[in-house]
Amino acid sequence: MVSESGALGRTPLYDLHVELGAKMVPFAGYDMPVQYPAGILSEHKHTRAAAGLFDVSHMGQVSLRGDDPAAALESLVPGDIAGLEDGRMRYTQFTNDAGGILDDLMVTRRGDHLFLVVNAGCKEDDIAHLRAALAGRCEVETHDDRALIALQGPEAAAVLTRLAGAGVVTMPFMAAADVAVDGVDCFVTRSGYTGEDGYEISCPGEASDGLARRLLAEAEVEPIGLGARDSLRLEAGLCLYGHDIDTTTTPIEAALLWSIGKRRREEGGFPGDAVIQAQIRDGAPRRRVGIQPEGRAPAREHAAVHIPGGAAIGEVTSGGFGPSVGRPVAMGYVETAHAKAGTALELTVRGKALPAEVAKLPFQPQRYYRG
Amino acid sequence: MSDLKYTKEHEWLRIEGDVGTCGITDYAQDQLGDVVFVEVPEKGLSVEQNGDIAVVESVKAASEIYAxxxxxxxxxxxxxxxxxxxxxxxxxxxxxFFKIRIADASQLDGLMDEAAYKEYVESLG
Known part of the structure; x- marks a missing residue:
């Protein structure tokens, strides 16, 4: 938890990270592992080859209860929450009146209530926003006492089966279930932030250290830090809030139209609906795209994007080296006229023009379990 | 190893006659993490002391190397x-990273020897 004094918060797995030799860095108010002794490249590749364990307990876990929490939440997000079946999960965004994105989040229907997972850096604002906007309609309960462990990679299902039974294997991507994992009552979703098959496991904070150690005892599982989490999600073409999306980008500009159901596109009823519906109808001025730099030099966040030899048309919002694809990869915004895959671009890296082109996302094929 | 000199930016310089070979120290590579890209200077480039001369990028970040x-x-x-x-x-x-013909040998006096660099790294904690 984040203290008032400005000191860094610690997740319940802090001692384990230190014991494992993690390099700890401040992230969203928490002291978090950026990498373990194996290093980012090897952690990244291990996750794609076997299974990686991530501590994402810094993220906010929230329950929404009320007469109709789905209808209430729909007043704040463009996603189709009313249409979400029990035990199913959906990605959406909190929008503002200008259609900008306040945060992105996962919403799961869990019996009579909704379970939300929001970004660590936004969680206090999100909770205040929910409480103010849904006052009288919903009770907003935060689960600061719970940990969140992500188990990601092609061996994640085999590993979790050993500890949680065969039921977890047939859960499709974006499904959720109450599952006992090594005897601990957990809330498990088949989801993640790596592009790989895997799970996110919400468990009581006091049980998380034992559970994480139990998972790490499996031969396939290695601990993975925030460094590899970032390179994995970038290869998978997934947005990072505060970088690829923020209050100045709409879901349409961010190429997240897929996350807005047909009914919501037509009916609106969420903050910024007029702006977003107009962009759906008439197109947005700019669009988030994949960017493939030529050669080996990575282009980082804030590198300017130009027409080759010409005008500035955008900016890189995430960029680095993609360990699995073995070359630099980036995402950013370009004017819509230049957003087609294969369009030649020029990036300004350390004052020099670096040739690049618009690339299809994701860079690394997603390997979700669709059942 | 007595011909090795070090900078506070964690570069080493091995001096043979009037040519120095330059790289980054073990401490620097450990801090950077996995290196994925290096831009080395072209032959014939003239640089001032502490001028930008190369770039090293790890998975995490880009860092400038100074002469x-x-x-x-x-x-x-x-x-x-x-x-x-x-x-x-x-x-x-x-x-x-690169070999450089040293223009002014007196600049070497301002660099650290191995013992001083070791002490410097220890002082960084």
Missing amino acids: PVAGEVVEGNAALADTPDLVNSDPLGAGW
């Missing part, structure tokens, strides 16, 4: 283009 002394680049390490990880695996050997 430990003024001079003219004699050679850049071409091997780093395809195998930048040499900087991690052999920072004081095959992972060298």
Whole structure:
């Protein structure tokens, strides 16, 4: 938890990270592992080859209860929450009146209530926003006492089966279930932030250290830090809030139209609906795209994007080296006229023009379990 | 190893006659993490002391390399283009960045020797 004094918060797995030799860095108010002794490249590749364990307990876990929490939440997000079946999960965004994105989040229907997972850096604002906007309609309960462990990679299902039974294997991507994992009552979703098959496991904070150690005892599982989490999600073409999306980008500009159901596109009823519906109808001025730099030099966040030899048309919002694809990869915004895959671009890296082109996302094929 | 000099930016310079071979230290490569790209200078480039001369990028971030002394680049390490990880695996050997003809040998006096650099690194905690 984040203290008032400005000191860094610690997740319940802090001692384990230190014991494992993690390099700890401040992230969203928490002291978090950026990498373990194996290093980012090897952690990244291990996750794609076997299974990686991530501590994402810094993220906010929230329950929404009320007469109709789905209808209430729909007043704040463009996603189709009313249409979400029990035990199913959906990605959406909190929008503002200008259609900008306040945060992105996962919403799961869990019996009579909704379970939300929001970004660590936004969680206090999100909770205040929910409480103010849904006052009288919903009770907003935060689960600061719970940990969140992500188990990601092609061996994640085999590993979790050993500890949680065969039921977890047939859960499709974006499904959720109450599952006992090594005897601990957990809330498990088949989801993640790596592009790989895997799970996110919400468990009581006091049980998380034992559970994480139990998972790490499996031969396939290695601990993975925030460094590899970032390179994995970038290869998978997934947005990072505060970088690829923020209050100045709409879901349409961010190429997240897929996350807005047909009914919501037509009916609106969420903050910024007029702006977003107009962009759906008439197109947005700019669009988030994949960017493939030529050669080996990575282009980082804030590198300017130009027409080759010409005008500035955008900016890189995430960029680095993609360990699995073995070359630099980036995402950013370009004017819509230049957003087609294969369009030649020029990036300004350390004052020099670096040739690049618009690339299809994701860079690394997603390997979700669709059942 | 007495011909090795070090900078506070964690570069090393091995002096042979009037030519120095430059790279980054084991401490620097460990701090950077996995190196994925190195831009080495072209032969013939003239630089001032502390001028930008090379770039090293790890998975995490990009870092500038500064010339430990003024001079003219004699050679850049071409091997780093395809195998930048040499900087991690052999920072004081095959992972060298460039060779520079030293313009003013008196600038070497301002650099640290091995013992002083070791003490400096320890002071960083």
